[in-house]
Amino acid sequence: MPLFEAVRLALQTIWTNKMKTAFSVIGVFIGVTFLIAVVSIVEGMNNYMVDRFAGTLLGINTFHLRRFPNFQTGEVTPEMWRSWVRRPRIRYEDADAVEAAITVPHIAAWESTARAELEYRGRIARDIEVTAATERYFEIKDLPIEAGRPFSAQEVKAGAPVLVIGWELGERLFEGRDPLGREVKIRGIPYRVIGVVEKQGNLFGISLDKFAITTAHAPAKRFVNPPGVVDALIVKTGSQEELDVAITQAEAAMRTRRQLRPAEENSFAIETADAVLDFWAKINRVLMMALPGLVSISLVVGGIVIMNIMLMAVSERTREIGIRKSLGARRRDILSQFLVESSTISAVGASIGVGVGLAAAAIVNATTPLPAAVAPWSIAVGVGLGAGVGIIAGIYPASRAARLDPIASMRQET
Amino acid sequence: MSPTDTIIRVRGLTREYRMASETIQALAGVDLEIAKNEYVAIMGPSGSGKSTMMNVIGCLDTPTAGEYWLNGVEVSRMTDDELAQVRNREIGFVFQTFNLLPRASAMHNVELPLIYAGTRAADRRERAGRALERVGLGDRMHHKPNELSGGQRQRVAIARALVNDPSILLADEPTGNLDSTTSEEIMAVFADLHRQGQTVIMVTHEADIAAHAHRVVTLRDGCVFSDMLGQAA
Incomplete structure (x- = not known):
């Protein structure tokens, strides 16, 4: 009998036994739904972590020199935390010395961040991330200016009270009016808006467009950090190899300045996107390792159910x-x-x-900040596994059917 | 009777069943020859071995000993799958209980042998349609068995038996489940098919049904008891 004929016949039989079929496919259905949904969510997270999270927050071929890591991956014990906060801060002189020690081509910027209120003619935007930075910051962080201009090296040196703001902050404070040239007060001191950054979208549901960046020596430095201190020195190189060299040189320069003995640990942190991505890869591996187990349990159960249904069908x-x-x-x-x-x-x-798996992924995507991207391979694997389970579960009942004696079978009353 | 005209040749056909400790001999060395275009009734009381005879002739069962040549081919030592192909090509069954697939239309039931013969779908439908028209059911092709009367069901079964142009039409108590009027109708169909050249073998225990055949073979205790030409011949 040709395959097409056989499938048609099978569909006919399934159609006449709708309820029975519905019950018999539950196991396989759950297994495959689970597979598609989990893979989609993990895959989506993956894309997100690599493209957006690591890229946006840490940057490619970039390291951050900090007192302690900004993104804690893995468990941070109270002792670790206590030792971290006892570490000396990164000072202007540290940043200058490290930059001077790096011989590979690079660009660098300072970054100090605090949260503050911004006020424009009585309108107040609360809890805005205010960053005091040097002029290469925009380049390193890949923040294209949509309107106006970034601040210059001269303005940084002079501590000019100028602001480059995020798109959403502008909308909020100025309600659609052109933000350029307007005066915004931070802690009573007026700043002039000179630029607006292109829309950045959001990350895990948090807007990336509510920020203000001012010059490193602007009056804001008094509330972002103690005198002479920066949160981070950010260094970006042209390639991974150059980054490795730069990190080694930066580490050596810092250890010399801090007079650390060889046995002593670094009293500072050098943070790269790799560390975060490594951590994510670890989570990803665990999820992907647990997945086959969970899926195969439901498929085995589904297979047994189908086998029983088929044995029933044969008799x-x-x-x-x-x-x-x-x-x-x-x-x-x-x-x-x-x-x-x-x-x-x-x-x-x-x-x-x-x-259902695709629908679940779409619902997760639409209603939660978790991104879900459907992996085409998971669909193929899902359907393949499903049909495979059916074949394996069908072997025993089908061979029993095939061996039946025609005379005895026809004598059976129905 | 020249050898080429012989459709069935049976020599010393024996079929034993082993039941627990004892062996029951359903057929005890039957010799029989049936020629092309004969209309034969196999008769006998219950337990005479006529059902076993019918199963062996129909290639549903294989003999314990003896030879069975069907259309010049020895089929008595064939495997299950080879027998299935012989049944498909050479034999058209008509059963007492019709044995139609209840959920399939008359058309699909008639198509079944062609499906297993590997006939293409378009061809199949055309031939099944013709077979149904031949038994007078051209207007009932898409009815399911439960929408048909007993006589109509048996006609569908006859159409199914004929659709592959088999060497023999093998009927097992074909009127056993039908009233006498319908039985006569079915017998008329058989007579008609026989006139058109079809070889018909019919197993029955009813003498008036057997009377339609041209030759009546009577079995008793697994042996041929009598073999005579009937008054219809």
Whole structure:
């Protein structure tokens, strides 16, 4: 019997036994739904971590020299935390010395950040991230200016009270009016808006467009950090190799300045996107390792259910098998009829699973900040696994059907 | 009777069943020859071995000993799958209980042997349609068995038996589940098919049904008891 014919027959049988089929596919359905949904969410997180999180917050080929890591990956014990806060801060002189020690081509910027209120003619924007930075900051952080201009080296040196603001902050404070040239007060001191950064979107549901950047020596430095201190020196190089060299040189320069003995640990942190990505890769691995286990449990259960349903079908349809055999069906015709039927049942379950899995991913995507990207391979694996389970579960019932004796089967009452 | 005209040749056909400790001999060395275009009734009381005879002739069962040549081919030592192909090509069954697939239309039921013969779909439908028209069911092709009367069901079964142009039409108590009027109708269909050249073998225990055949073979205790030409011949 041609395959097409067999599938059509199987679909017909499934259609006449809708309820039975519905129950029998639950296992496979759950397994595949789970597979698609989890893979989609993990995959989405993955894209996000690599493209947005690491890229946006830490930058490619970039390191941050800080007192302690900004992104704590792994467990931070209270002792670790206590030792971190006892560390000396990064001072202007440290930053200058480290920059001077790096011989590979690079650009560098200072960054100090605090949260503050911004006020424009009585309108107040609370809890805004205010960063005091040097002029290369925009370049390093990849923040293109949409309107106006960034501040210059002269303005940084002079501590000019100028601001480059995020798109959403501008909308909020000025309600659609052109922000350029307007005066905003931070802690009573007026700053002039000279630039607006292009829209950055959001990360895990948090807007990346609510910030203000001012010059490193602007009056704001008094509240972002104690005198002479920066949060971070950011260094960006042209390649991974140059970054490695720069990190080694920066580390050596800092250890010399801090007069650390070889046995002593660094009293500072050099943070790169790699560290964060490594951590993410570890989580990713754990998820991806647990996934096959969870999926296979439900598929095994699903397979057993399908096998039972098929055994039932064989005994219910013994007479039909006898009739078919008397009309010339060979063993392999009966075998393939039941195999196709069990794998079709299973594939139907898997397809519904794929559909629901995709829907779940879309719902997660739409209603939570968690991004979900469907991995095409997971659909193929889902349907393949589903049909495979059906074939394996169908082998025993189908071979029993194929071996039935036509005379005895036709004698069976239905 | 020239050898080429012989469709069935059976020599010393024996079929034993082993039941627990004892062996039951359903057929005890039957010799029989049936020629092309004969209309034969196999008769006998219950337990005479006529059902076993029918199963062996129909290639549903293999003999314990003896030879069975069907259309010049020895089929008595064939495997299950080879027998399935012989049944598909050479034999058209008509059963007492019709044995139609209940959920399939008359058309699909008639198509079944062609499906296993590997006939293409378009071809199949055309041939099944013709077979149904031949038994007078051209207007009932898409009815399911439960929408048809007993006589109509048996006609569907006859159409199914004929659709592959088999060497023999093998009927097992074809009127056993039908009233006498319908039985006569079915017998008329058989007579008609026989006139068109079809070889018909019919197993029955009813003498008036057997009377439609041209030759009546009576079995008793697994042996041929009598073999005579009937009054219809």
